[in-house]
Amino acid sequence: NDVLDMAKIESGKMELIETEFLPVETLQSVISTLQPVYEKKHQEVSIEANLGNVELCADQRLTKQMVINLMSNAIKFSGENEKIVMKAEVDDDELLRISVIDNGVGIAPDELSEIVKPFYQSDNIYTRTHDGTGLGLSLVHSMIHMHGGTLELESELGSGTKATLVFPKERVLVF
Helix, strand or coil: CHHHHHHHHHHCCCCCCEEEECHHHHHHHHHHHHHHHHHHCCCEEEEEEECCCEEEEEEHHHHHHHHHHHHHHHHHCCCCCCEEEEEEEECCCCCEEEEEECCCCCCCHHHCCCCCCCCCCCCCCCCCCCCCCCCHHHHHHHHHHHCCCEEEEEEECCCEEEEEEEECHHHEEEC
16 A cells, blocks of 8 residues: 555645544544554553644545554554653644654664655664565655645654654644
8 A cells, every 4th residue: 555655646646635623533543543553562652732722624544644654663663661652732833743752763863864765774773673665754754745744853773763744834723
């Protein structure tokens, strides 16, 4: 499915189906979807969301897919009994920020810009022990750009990663 999604994006055939929805409900849905995976590793997943009456005007399916991809990476690259946090907030610039924060293996500084390229896989000994196509972050990067937003990555090798979806204020509806 990732390969098909990437082909659609690269050919310009993927279109946004925009609706208004509560982003916190999407985060809760992701937690339910991935519960068997993180429970198998005895990981604790939580949501910290101070969104009040905020809706997002975006493609809900793609938004969920982006968060699933970020969460899947956090689960995959974090050890047993680790804590993973999803944060959602509207910042002072009225941008919606959805972050996934883990204490996993992290990403080397020189790989942060490369990791969003299709099929890129780290040569890090810790990450090479995991399967994957190398498309997860590339898809997230492309999908958030389709929404006019950005993907921010902060990481320290051996200490974890913070991946943040930043949606533009034009997509954030406060009521």
